[in-house]
Amino acid sequence: MSEVNITKTIDARGSYCPGPLMELVKAIKRGQVGDVYELLSSDNGSAKDVPEWVNKMGHELVYCREEGDFWRIAVKKTK
């Protein structure tokens, strides 16, 4: 897990609208296959919303863990 190469970290802590997931969607749409985006979110909803979106869209969830008062979530663009 520590071997992951992060392409870009998106710090969306404190973000409310349009929300951390929207920031991630934006990055993935722009990115290249194989890129890994790490999202930092203080919104508890992200821990559920992000994996759900990733799963539906067919990308890969690398990790999703709580770290103090925020979540650290990494997603790999697979297509």
Next chain:
Amino acid sequence: MTRRIIIVGGGVAGTMVANRLAKSLENEVYSGELEVVLIGNTGKHIYQPGFLFMAFNEGFLEQFAREEKYLLHPKVNFVMDAARHIDVDRKRVITGKQSFDYDFLVIATGSYPDMESVPGLAAGGHTFYTPEGAERLRHEILNFQGGTLLVTIDVPHKCPVAPLEFIFMADDYYRETGIRNKVKLKYTYPIGRVHSLEPVAKWAVKEFEKRGIEYEVFFNLEKVDPEKKIAYNMDGSEHPYDLLIAIPAHRGARVIQDSGLGDEDGFIPTDRYSLKMEGQDCVYVIGDATDLPVSKAGSTAHYEADVVVKNLISELKGLPATHRYNGKAFCFIETGLNEATYITFNYKQPPQPVPPSEMLHWFKLSYNEMYWLSARGIL
């Protein structure tokens, strides 16, 4: 010596800041101590919410446009020219014809919907987010005989409630013209609910169900086949349509990218409380041009303008810039052709729509007229 504030962009944000500064510091601008320069690339000031009404034949562009020079305080020096390069190191803005040094800079260059952001979209889809787009779409909407009207939404985009207003207005419109039973209205959204704000999503879904509007979540438009009239979702599924209306991903103004000031989409990294460009002491960023995690909306620009003007005045008077923006936004939401609701929220407080009413609809229509007072810096 004259001090100079340059504002780039004469839309909602730029015009408000220019007018309020000139008005608040009238002594200084009349005595020549201060010069307020507004650089704008168009002589027409357009009220963008009008596009929605144009699309449904409820108004024409002339109604929603004014000459910028007539909206401005007489002491604002309006330079009608495109900014080509913004040099924050040398504190200079270069236009096609001239070069201006500044003491303070306010960047208010807005954002634009990029129909090129998805392959096939420009040829196969419509948008009501530009004046030309709204005019083109009006023809389609008025001549539509039935079939599937598909709405797709990408991020980031301005006015997050306008797509909802659009679909509700379409529902009403086709009911009134008597062909609603032949029109399949389909609304899509990129994430797992129909709006990024949960309370708005919950409210909207109830409305969709009541009105028979279909919706699909987790819809991220990846490409469009304009010949076959098929929209493709990121998950590979195919969605045939007769009329495609897209709110595509927005980008910051070209000059921002050309000047190396923005992120990959052309939005400028901005301190969410002070509204200063990150790492720059003399540069404020306002309105759609920022990368702030707030809605890109005229009302946001309005509240931000209050903060920026107060801080500029403080700084000109040798005081620290202590005013802070709290993320406040306010949006009316048309829920049909005769009813509306509204939401208001900030960085900390979530929105909660109130029950729609005819009165709120009239408020929204009144604001369409009052807007010109806001732009003048009066309201």
